[in-house]
Amino acid sequence: MSRDVVRARPDTPFKELVRLLEENDVTAVPVLDELDRPMGVVSEADLLRKSADQADPTGRTPIPHLEAWERAKAEGSRAEELMSAPAVCARPEWTVVEAARLMEAQNVKRLPVVDEADRLLGIVSRGDLLRVFLRRDDAIREEITGDVLRRTLGLDPRDVTAEVRDGRVALAGTVEHRTLIPVIEQLCRGVDGVVSVTAQISFRTDDARDTPTGTL
Template sequence: MDHRSISELMTRDVASVRIDTPFKEIARTLMEHNVSAVPVLDDAGRPAGIVSEADLLRKAADRSDLSGRTPLPHLEAWERAKAEGRTAGEVMSAPAVCARPEWTVVEAARLMAVQNIKRLPVVDETDTLLGIVSRADLLRVFLRQDRAIREEITHDVLAVTLGLAPSDVTVEVTEGQVYLRGTIDDSTLIPVLVRLCTSVDGVVSVSERLKYRTDHTGAAVLHAGNGAMP
């Protein structure tokens, strides 16, 4: 099965700033490019960090409210250092957490979840910036057409990987939800089939009503399947 790689989903024309870029120029770059964050590059074009709107807003939050309506927030030492920063290198979040262009959506999504971040600069083997991928970019795989999902499951999963005939299992896909019906020889194939279908790009869920001729003990059993079927 072919999974869409990060190189297919990433934005290649990336707005960026340098480590010595002044505060106001960073804000101007974000506004002009209509983005909420940009990579901060060193002299070799490698991401040293990320500077976001949240990083810049620390400066505004650290200023006294002359109206007296809101108290001055308590900032940790590192937050105060950022609030007082004047360049990208002083206000950025570092180090930059990066992805590689050959990664799958799953790999990038897991890294974003673990690091609790919204975007990943994409770098080559020399750590040179190639692009950037965001959460929104990863979600684009779920816009894949149902027909394409069905064809991949029918050909790559059923026929090529598991060696099943088209008459064994029928596949229906509606809004990314996969429904499997039919009869297979071995009960142990059912969880494998479901897992493989779930891994196909664009699949939201998998439900099955599959029967099997024998279970792993050799006894004839009728399997009830999982989930609701249309």
């Protein structure tokens, strides 16, 4: 997330909001209450409703039909009247996947990040989430082999190897139990920067069926 967040207050006037967006090269700002808790977000789209609601001096385009809530925003002059509310927020401990899913479900482009008291800590955008896929292959491989396979799962590095190319992870090796294989795959998919995971992993014991040897 970005910690240096441009912010507005409920009484920030329309022109000041436009200036904040322009001078800071951002497309939206969170609106905070007196305790620095996000109340909503004002975006360029929110502000553009005022322009869209104006009569066209050339007479070539009609004034668009607006719902009551859209009309109220178009007529607003302060942040609390213009913002989209309530604010859709994330927690600092969330994974990239959790944040991306919430953005998709709520159809928003950014999420204020708040602490346990709902105070603003930062903001994460779509660009921030995509930036994780620029992570170097060797850093991804090191996390998978060191953190996932060795420390989390207790596997010998010689049992399962991981090759990473352009974020695509290829796992190979042999483990004791068949049921461990989907666990390995799932944990590897959760590593930042991983695009896909394929596994060619054999098992010695089919603990799901209690039959020996095989390949998943």
